[in-house]
Amino acid sequence: MTAIVRADGLGKRYRGNWALSNCTLEIPAGSVSGLVGPNGAGKTTLLNLAVGMLAPTAGTIEVCGGRPGADAAQLAKVGYVAQDTPTYPGLTVAEHLRLGAHLNPRWDDAVAQSRVDRLGLDPGKRAGKLSGGQRAQLALTLGLAKRPDLLILDEPVSSLDPLARREFLQSLMEAVAEHELSVLLSSHVVSDLERVCDHLVVLVDSEVRVEGDVETLLNTHHRLTGPQRDTSRLPANQHLVSASHTDRQSTLVVRTEAPILDPAWTVGQLSLEDIVLAYMERAAPAGGVPKQATLEALR
Amino acid sequence: MIEFSLDGRSGVSPYLQVVQQVRQALRLGMLRKGDQLPTVKDVVARLAINPNTVLKAYRELERDGLVTARPGVGTFVTRSLTDASFAAHEPLRRELARWLTKARQAGLDEESIEALFSNSFRESARDIA
Numbered sequence: 001m002t003a004i005v006r007a008d009g010l011g012k013r014y015r016g017n018w019a020l021s022n023c024t025l026e027i028p029a030g031s032v033s034g035l036v037g038p039n040g041a042g043k044t045t046l047l048n049l050a051v052g053m054l055a056p057t058a059g060t061i062e063v064c065g066g067r068p069g070a071d072a073a074q075l076a077k078v079g080y081v082a083q084d085t086p087t088y089p090g091l092t093v094a095e096h097l098r099l100g101a102h103l104n105p106r107w108d109d110a111v112a113q114s115r116v117d118r119l120g121l122d123p124g125k126r127a128g129k130l131s132g133g134q135r136a137q138l139a140l141t142l143g144l145a146k147r148p149d150l151l152i153l154d155e156p157v158s159s160l161d162p163l164a165r166r167e168f169l170q171s172l173m174e175a176v177a178e179h180e181l182s183v184l185l186s187s188h189v190v191s192d193l194e195r196v197c198d199h200l201v202v203l204v205d206s207e208v209r210v211e212g213d214v215e216t217l218l219n220t221h222h223r224l225t226g227p228q229r230d231t232s233r234l235p236a237n238q239h240l241v242s243a244s245h246t247d248r249q250s251t252l253v254v255r256t257e258a259p260i261l262d263p264a265w266t267v268g269q270l271s272l273e274d275i276v277l278a279y280m281e282r283a284a285p286a287g288g289v290p291k292q293a294t295l296e297a298l299r
Numbered sequence: 300m301i302e303f304s305l306d307g308r309s310g311v312s313p314y315l316q317v318v319q320q321v322r323q324a325l326r327l328g329m330l331r332k333g334d335q336l337p338t339v340k341d342v343v344a345r346l347a348i349n350p351n352t353v354l355k356a357y358r359e360l361e362r363d364g365l366v367t368a369r370p371g372v373g374t375f376v377t378r379s380l381t382d383a384s385f386a387a388h389e390p391l392r393r394e395l396a397r398w399l400t401k402a403r404q405a406g407l408d409e410e411s412i413e414a415l416f417s418n419s420f421r422e423s424a425r426d427i428a
Contacts, residue, residue, distance in 0.1 A: 032349050166347055173343040177350035195305065195313060195348045218312060 004029040004150050004182045005050055009059030012045050019045040020206050023059070027184060027199060032176060034193035035186040036276055037203035043186040044083060046203065047154050050184070051080045064149050076106050079148035083155050085139035089128030093121050096138060097145070104146045112145035115171075133164025137171060144175050153185040157192055169196055190273040200272070202279050209279040214272060221275045222260055223268035224252045235262075242278040253278040300337060301329060305346055313348055317356035325365060325380035327388075336366060336374040 005027040012020045020042040027033045035043050048054040049061055052069020061068060064077040087096060093116060101107045116123060119137050127135060136156060143151050153172075157165040173196055176183060187193055193200070200217060202209045210217070221241065228250050231243045238260075241253040253270065254260075260267045270278070301324050303317055311319070324330040337345075339353045357374050360366045368374045402412050 031351070169347040170344050173347055173350060174340060177340045177343050191307075194307070195346070195352075198349050198351050215312060215314075 002029045003027060003062075004031075005033075005061070005063050005184065007046075007049075007059065007061045010046075010049065010056055010061050011058035012042075012049060012054060013057040018057075018206050020049070020203075021058075023203075023208050025201055025208055025211050027182070027201070029182055030180065031199040032173075032183045032197050033185070033199040033201060034190075034197035035184060035201045035203060036188065036190055036193060037186075038280060039188055041203045042206040043188075043203055044154055045206075047080075047152050047184070047186060051078055051152055053080075072105070076104065076146070077149045079143040079146045079151040081139050081143045081151070081153040081156055084159060085136040085156055087127035087130075087135050087138050090126060092124050092126050093130075093138060094123035096127060096142060097123075100142045100145055106147040108145050108147045111147070112141055115141045115144065119171075131164075133160055133167060136160055136164065136168050140168065140171060140175075144179070144181075147179070148181060150182045150184065153183070155186055155188070158187060158189065165192065172196070190276045194272045200276075202276055204280055210275075217275055218270070218272060220255050220257055221270050221278075222254055222256070223270050223274070224250075224254060224260065224265040225268065226250060226262075226265045229264075241275075242281050300335065303337070303342055303346060305348065314352045314356045314359075317342075317353060318359055321356070321360055321365070322380060325376065325378075328379070328381045328385060330376050330379070332376055332379050334376045336376070338373055 003026040005025070007023050007025050010020065010023040011018055023042075023046065035046065037043050045054065049056055050063050050068055052063075052067070052074070064074070066074045066077070068078070069075060088099075091099065097109070097112045097116070100112065101109060115137075119134070119141075121130070121134060121138065127138060130138065140153075140156070143153070156172075157168050160168060169192070172183065172185075175181065185193070185196075198214050199212070200214050201211045226249070228245055228248055231240055231250070231252060234240060234252075234254065235256075235258075237256050237258045239255040241255055243250065243252045245251075253275070301320070303320055305313055305316055321330065321336065330336075336357065339350050339357070342348070342353045343350045357366065357368065361368060361374075365376065365378050365380070366374050367377045399412065402415070407415065
């Protein structure tokens with residue numbers, strides 16, 4: 001597997017606080033990867049490190065085989081659509097394309113023009129007068145016409161209505177099919193990512209909680225329901241993700257490659273959203289347990 | 300040409316849903332030998348899903364010998380799943396429809412009909428085995 005993004009012990013500290021710590025991950029080339037986590041988990045920090053807008057405090061990150069933002073060639077390889085899909089409100093659609101053509105050595109004007117035509121964007125209209133969905137599509141057009149190897153998008157659909165959201169993701173997936181580019185996009189809504197991603201990174205409290213191929217994540221996580229029991233006595237090959245108990249019943253989420261053999265358990269399948277929520281829940285335990293202790297217990 | 304749809308709540312992964320829909324279309328005669336499957340680009344543009352999902356589904360169908368990919372042209376059906384039994388489908392369907400009407404007239408609700416059917420289905424499968 002060749003990695004398009006490889007981070008090793010990556011960390012970023014702002015004054016006293018680690019916005020991202022000890023982040024080690026490998027995102028395969030050709031994949032569409034989702035970065036999920038609650039607000040403030042460190043998603044934007046990680047993306048800004050990947051494009052070279054931030055420099056790491058600790059560890060290393062390699063993107064498309066080079067150091068982010070190292071030189072012009074590296075910049076041309078990575079496209080970035082920042083949060084809220086920014087455009088210049090005072091510039092027209094046509095002026096955005098001209099700007100893109102001037103600033104990007106690999107600019108593909110045919111791609112830009114055909115997308116603008118297909119989307120029905122009026123070239124003479126100022127970006128400030130476009131709808132939210134159209135503005136997002138314009139930002140995506142600039143990102144795609146740059147012809148990057150990796151396109152990074154920070155919360156591209158979070159402010160869009162459901163229809164514009166679907167249209168945006170359709171455009172993005174069509175571009176992936178056409179240009180064979182890798183994509184890394186963040187969201188705090190898993191349902192947005194469920195269809196489009198084949199690789200997932202879950203970031204909680206500035207740490208990577210789980211990372212992997214979506215199909216593998218779905219196949220190796222199970223919900224076990226059965227009579228109350230002590231979770232410290234699970235088989236060694238079952239990794240406990242989350243647990244909740246009533247006085248009679250235990251409900252666990254476990255990760256395991258092996259089949260569940262214990263007949264006392266009713267085994268249920270989990271959706272990707274269930275899995276992500278199970279990892280997020282561990283970060284917010286009920287009953288005021290000190291955070292440090294909880295994190296220790298998770299390892 | 301067929302169109303795919305995805306059921307987000309089925310718990311079946313998108314790639315398997317695509318595989319199942321092709322197999323079903325082959326079994327029901329909606330896809331025949333020589334027919335073209337929708338291009339990957341068409342599918343992703345319609346469903347907003349990852350192209351790799353579609354590719355994976357098509358590769359599995361190809362491994363099963365049902366379709367073949369011609370690079371730059373498209374993916375084509377090479378074998379149908381309808382067999383000699385296909386001719387029997389229509390009379391069986393009519394018989395089943397009559398049976399369902401009878402069950403409703405006897406006062407069975409949907410749940411009871413389904414339970415009765417799946418129970419009998421399992422029993423007869425056991426008898427054969």
